Amino acid sequence: MTIRSDIDYTVLKIQKDIHSKNFEEFIESSKPFIISTVSKKLGRYVNIENDDGYEIALLAFYNAIVKYKFDKGTFLSFAKVLIDNQLINYLKKANRDKQSSLEDVDIENIKDTSTGEIELKMEIQAFEGELSKFGIDFDTLVVNSPKHYDTREEARIIARKTSKEEDLVKHLFKKKRLPVTEMSKRFSVSRKVIYGSKEYIISIIIIIIKKFDLIKTWIK
Amino acid sequence: MKQGVVMKVYDSHAVVLAENEYVKIKLKTGLQQGQEIFFAADDIYYGAVQRRDNLMKIRRFAAVAAVFVLLVTGGFFFAQEDYATLVMVDINPSVQLELDEDEIVTGYEALNDDAKTLGLEVVIGMKVDEAVEYIISEADAHDFIDLEDLDDDYVLIATVSDDGDVEECLREAALENEVLGKVNIAIAKATRDELEEALGAKVPLGLIVSGKFAEFEEDMSVQEFFDNEELRAEFEQAGFVIKEDFGHKVDRVNAHLQQQEMNQEQKGELIADFNQVKEQFAEAKQLCEQTKERYQEALKSGDEEAIQETKKAMEEAELNKDKLEADSVDVDKIKNGIRQNLQNKLEKNELDEIMDQVQSNIRERNKVQNKVNKTDSEEVNLLEDNGVKPDNQNSSDTEETQNQNQVQNQVNSEKNGSGA
Incomplete structure (x- = not known):
């Protein structure tokens, strides 16, 4: 016996009015499910933009909404089957095209080599280089960054304020360490707070000062 | 997601x-x-995540386990040495730091209750000079010391199994670091035996090293130890003291001088005199740094002649700076005078007398400085006629006079060169 979830009823309602607001909301809230299904089936992470796998899955999901009936089981398990099937078809086709084409082109990833992505990759490599001058690598940043949202936000604020002060920035880049005493005085924060997030703070200052604007979009 | x-x-x-x-x-x-x-x-990947404190806990555990094994098998020594150097920092508060070969702090311990009130966890990963600076600032913030009062602040540092890198690191840092420049850093090397003795007696390790342990009273603080001239001298034989930045000392004393109720004119003159001394010292210090840089460049270039020249210039600049620092004797006189006055230990006139004496000393020295610029040896005799005692460097020696000339000329050409 199938246990009916709310979702199953929601889908039936949507079928009656595809253009309703409910439809958009439902797609939006189903996004994590769709992404997770794609990721598991293809064995890779889903890109935020221009992901063929995701787009195919999305189409299959719409199809599932249209075709769903209670006797198919739960909606999600039904949708999963449709998505998986479409992804398999897509992969087969991509492999066929790959083998038959003269060039060794990875059709699935052909859109990934846009200039935007190349720029971002170069920025990140430059960022890595800058960080290494301070003895910081990405693993260090994960381990030593503040775990709490509030602490991180405070650290970001400190980083932004510091990057506006020319003398502090000079000190940082010359001595390869934060001018903690001065920062503590000027921004009225305790030294302990600064020291506790120092690698994180330094990383943000580097992003701002070195104008890694593409990376900066990831720091709010 | x-x-x-x-x-x-x-x-x-x-x-x-x-x-x-x-x-x-x-x-x-x-x-x-x-x-x-x-x-x-x-x-999310949770693999081998080691936060700073986890690492420390693992090491601690290993260290304890190793000691236990050793006690059982006989013989007690620091077997599980996961540190290269041990550093004891005493202000009061007392903190022990464990460093690796690159002078980075890998562990710490608060040795007394006062130290436990400081937020010490953050020192892990810091270089030793950064950590010492942090401990000093925290001690100041928690009112264990006051960096701006009339008492000279001493930070006692003892190192165990250091090959000189820690001392070097602190010396260099003290030249540039504002916080480190506000205190006197007394450094001594200690042996393992002395370390055990100190830990057993609950006495700052650095004081053991001075060999005056017998005279040390248990409650004596680091400050009191260094206030005692004899004990301090003994210490300087076993270790050395990186003095407080002269400029900072002058500022401290001037600030308190400002608050003294006394003849306004005299007060103004003294403060101005001290400021002038401070400026001269700052210039001398800058000259030292410049000559040092040139010397290092010469070393790189390999030019023998240049190396000799720049080395000489550097040494002369150092001598000049040290000579100026001798002026601090007067700053000390005033400082102690005010201190004692505040404690009502002086007669009414005594402080005035001290101030007068100091002022005339400074005037004489300025006169001497001007006269010394002339190469006439008769002028040198004038020194003695005025009853001014030559300082340590025995300036009645004409060779010395010529050296001083050279330095003075260099100072002047530096001024001109930099367009000051």
Whole structure:
């Protein structure tokens, strides 16, 4: 016996009015499910933009909404089957095209080599280089960054304020360490707070000062 | 579902920057640096995550276990030495730091109750001079010392099994670091035996080293120890003291001088005199740094002649700076005078007398400085006629006079060169 979830009823309602607001909301809230299904089936992470796998899955999901009936089981398990099937078809086709084409082109990833992505990759490599001058690598940043949202936000604020002060920035880049005493005085924060997030703070200052604007979009 | 951009792909995981946070995620096919992806909570990688404190706990545990084994098998020594150097910092508070070969702090211990009130966890990963600076600032913030009062502050540092790098690191840092420049740093090397003795007697290690342990009373503080001239001299035989930045000392004393109720004119003159001394010292210090830089450049170039020249200039600049620092004797006189006055230990006139004496000393020295510029040896005799005692360097020696000339000329040409 199938246990009916709310979702199953929601889908039936949507079928009656595809253009309703409910439809958009439902797609939006189903996004994590769709992404997770794609990721598991293809064995890779889903890109935020221009992901063929995701787009195919999305189409299959719409199809599932249209075709769903209670006797198919739960909606999600039904949708999963449709998505998986479409992804398999897509992969087969991509492999066929790959083998038959003269060039060794990875059709699935052909859109990934846009200039935007190349720029971002170069920025990140430059960022890595800058960080290494301070003895910081990405693993260090994960381990030593503040775990709490509030602490991180405070650290970001400190980083932004510091990057506006020319003398502090000079000190940082010359001595390869934060001018903690001065920062503590000027921004009225305790030294302990600064020291506790120092690698994180330094990383943000580097992003701002070195104008890694593409990376900066990831720091709010 | 979170979004992030891939910063780096490692063998076992990848790091993404996701919404203001650096996160480790599991590897999946095709993952590339620069990729902007979705990931979920179950994609997060929890592998060998070692936060600073976890690492320390593991080491502590290993150290304790090793000691236990040794006690059982006989013989007690620091077997599990996961540190290269041990550093004891005493202000009061008393802190023990463990350093690795690169002078980075890998562990710490608060040795007394006062130290436990400081937030010490953050010193792990710091270089030793940074850590010492932090401890001093915290001690100041918690009112264990006051960096701006009339008492000279001493930070006692004892190192065990240091090959000189810690001393070197602190010396250099003290020249530039504002906080380190506000105190006198007394450094001594200690042996393992002395360390055990100190820990057993609960006495600052550095004081043991001075060999005056017998005279040390248990409650004597580091300050009191160094206030005692004899004890301090003894210490300077076993170790050395990096003095407080002269400029800072002058500022301290001037600030308190300002508050003294006394003849306004005299007060103004004294403060101005001290400021002038401070400026001269700052110039001399700058000259020292410049000659040092030139010397290092010469070393790089390998030019023998240049090396000799710049080395000489550097040494002369150092001598000049040290000579100026001798002026601090007068600053000390005033400082102690005010101190004692505050404690009502002086007669009414005594402080005035001290001030008068100091002023005339400074005037004489300025006169001497001007006269010394002339190469006439008769002028040198004038020194003695005025009853001014030559300072340590015995300036009645004409060779010395010529050296001083050279330095003075250099100071002047520096001034001109820099367009000051």
